[in-house]
Amino acid sequence: MHRVGVLALDGVLPFELGIPARIFGAARDAAGKSLYTVTTCSLDGRPVRAEADYDLTVSHDASLLATVDTVVIPPSHALGPIRAEGRLPDGLRDALAAVRPGTRMVAICTGTYVLAAAGLLEGRPATTHWREADRLQRMFTTARVDPDVLFVDDGDILTSAGVAAGIDLCLHIVRRDHGSRIANEVARSCVVPPWRDGGQAQYIQRPVPDPAGNGTAPTRAWAMERLAAPLTLADLAAHAKVSVRTLTRRFREEVGLSPGQWLTRQRVDLARHLLETTDWPVDLVAHRAGFGTGTSMRQHLHAAIGVSPQAYRRTFRPTRTAA
Structure with a gap:
């Protein structure tokens, strides 16, 4: 105790x-x-x-x-x-x-x-x-x-x-x-999030999103369902029916990140979830999270939380015990 x-x-x-x-x-x-x-x-x-x-x-x-x-x-x-x-x-x-x-x-x-x-x-x-x-x-x-x-x-x-x-x-x-x-x-x-990434900066003096239906929420929801796909800024802008420049401005206003930074963060979160909840090899986790290769995922995961996929899995996934 x-x-x-x-x-x-x-x-x-x-x-x-x-x-x-x-x-x-x-x-x-x-x-x-x-x-x-x-x-x-x-x-x-x-x-x-x-x-x-x-x-x-x-x-x-x-x-x-x-x-x-x-x-x-x-x-x-x-x-x-x-x-x-x-x-x-x-x-x-x-x-x-x-x-x-x-x-x-x-x-x-x-x-x-x-x-x-x-x-x-x-x-x-x-x-x-x-x-x-x-x-x-x-x-x-x-x-x-x-x-x-x-x-x-x-x-x-x-x-x-x-x-x-x-x-x-x-x-x-x-x-x-x-x-x-x-x-x-x-x-x-x-009834709270188990892990809330990011810093205080994204909560400081953040403008309120435009309520006129021009926000990025629908595009973000659309992208979340397609994280494994090779999404580009042009893809996101096309879904939002705006230019890449306008999309980038709106992302920064609403979530405090560029579209690329936001997309990487969502993929890192998904990779962490898969490392915690599955036995999948690192390369398969990387593919399902949209990083393409295990090397790419290792780089992004280390940049985000300072550890490798294997180290993260050992730390945050309980070891199995014999039946």
Whole structure:
């Protein structure tokens, strides 16, 4: 049983505070046994003031953090000296100092400030809400802040962007711990996507699509049914009955990507699904996903997620056991 401790600070955002319990609490093995225990604490065991118009009562103080396997720090709107001066208050510094070496540290949104102020991000990659990324980088110059991703997994330190990206990160942790099947079941139970690719940039200041029926949704749906075919920009433009230039502009407005980038992303997603759910050889997966050759798929998969098809299959597909 993996133990997760969630630290609620004053000003905590209730939605993000509830993410770990909801995601990890839904993870169960084939026999229905819970794979995680999730316990919430405050620094002194007393109620904490939420960012909403109510207080939250907890049953544990921060000594809990010295007993768990994973510590999660949700965001707060009252980080005070942490966000302003980059230093931890005495009580929080002592609580984090008591965490056992090797404990997995997870921060959601502005919770990343806490890890940075504790000195845990020196020379390491991290992310936070895109509005805070520049400030975080200026304050903690040795951290490598990436504002364009939903989450960063750096082994024992994991950080996410804002709000729903905390769901993406927790699902990723379940997938890393227990494989794709269980993570997908958790996502299905919580009615969220099992894997959401892409960065924060595509959600920032994105124009609203033209409602006059000129959008690319029908063409995207048409292409999704033909991913194995050698689709070209001209094919997509012909289906949409527009020029390649107009199609490209509309794709960028609606999905934040060029048609070619979007098509590659859909093929990578399909390849990952097939690697997880079939025993097909890599070349057959590549053909069905529209990459043509195994070499092409390897290149695109490595560019997207940094691993080869074989490594992805080993990591995210549970090994078979004898009947």
